[in-house]
Amino acid sequence: MGKGGRKKGPKTTDRKPKVRDVFVGQPFEGLAAEPELIALREFVPSATAKLTLSGSDKKVTLGTVLPMAAAAFVRSDGEAFIGMQVQTRSSDISRDLGRALKWVLDAKPGDVLAVPDTLSEPGEGERLQDLLVAEAELEVELHQDFAWWLPEDADASGEVALSLERANSAIMPTERLGTGSYWVLAGEKAHLRWVRPEPENLLLQALARLSAAGEIGLGEGSRYAGSFRAHGLLVPVWDLDTEAHAREWADGAAQLGTRLDGALKSLDTEPLNAAERRSRDGLIGRQLTLR
Structure with a gap:
């Protein structure tokens, strides 16, 4: 009995349950695509x-x-x-x-x-x-x-x-050079944007190894510009000579991919040396995040 002899009414149970809208940082994890x-x-x-x-x-x-x-x-x-x-x-x-x-x-x-x-x-x-x-x-x-x-x-x-x-x-004119790899002509600049599937830390170490060895570019007329994070993965970006067509970068991108795969594999047995660690620190300083 409540105060004054009144019975407490039954608890209502028809309220709509609250929805937890939890941020998922890597929404496509587990999919090959x-x-x-x-x-x-x-x-x-x-x-x-x-x-x-x-x-x-x-x-x-x-x-x-x-x-x-x-x-x-x-x-x-x-x-x-x-x-x-x-x-x-x-x-x-x-x-x-x-x-x-x-x-x-x-x-x-x-x-x-x-x-x-x-x-x-x-x-x-x-x-x-x-x-x-x-x-x-x-x-x-x-x-x-x-x-x-x-x-x-x-x-x-x-x-x-x-x-x-x-x-x-x-x-904007866009060409696909490989899996997750796209050439785009953005106004007065051309870029290669490459979504990589590896964990960010490993990818940065591999890129640092290539950078310290002077092998991070796609060839003459290319420059590593930095990277951005998008939905849990790292996307390295290269500035490219606008006078060259997308197809002229296909071989350079393929060769870079081979070097990058080799650098990733080498991390299993060879940790970064001092020069490579400095390169990694420099690469980290050129990152953005997209949500």
Whole structure:
């Protein structure tokens, strides 16, 4: 009995449970396509890749940017897409993409998902790691524009046409040189951005070893510019001579990859010497972080 002889009423149990929106620093960990997913999320302008779903033979295409920055949509011809570069998201990109993927599997032609529902309580099996074949790589197809938003021979109109025009005008020339490795012409500068799968500390040591030996470049006209962190991985960046086309850097990038693999392997038996440690400290001083 409470004060005054009144009975306490029953506790209410119909409150909506609070959702813990915990930041996931490496959202694509465990997927073989992790470097490509990060590249498509952060700096590749127009590209598509077919997804390999686990336990389903349905066809879904991953795109960098969708019409009106949608999270997912189904074209009028029935082809389903989810978008990597969405404006709003929770603190787990993999969960948001997983929700968009689950939505599009049951959507109909013409349906559009503006943003995934990131405020409702997370459900089981909604992350990309739950829905994709973990070992599957992405076969990325680059595009010079966003015409892939529409079925073949279709004409854009209304908001889609305006969105298509704006998106096309923002594309920077981009070429893929290898897994997670992209040449981009950004105004008056050209760069190589290379998403690497190794743990940051090991990669920095390997880069330091190459730097101390004068082997960190791609050849004449290239310069190591620094690196940035994106979704748990390190992305080294090189400045390149703008007069050279992307294909002219392909051999240099491949040779650099071979040297980098060798440097990574050598760390198992040979710790960094004093000069290499100084190089590592210098490389660390040229880092940024992208969330």
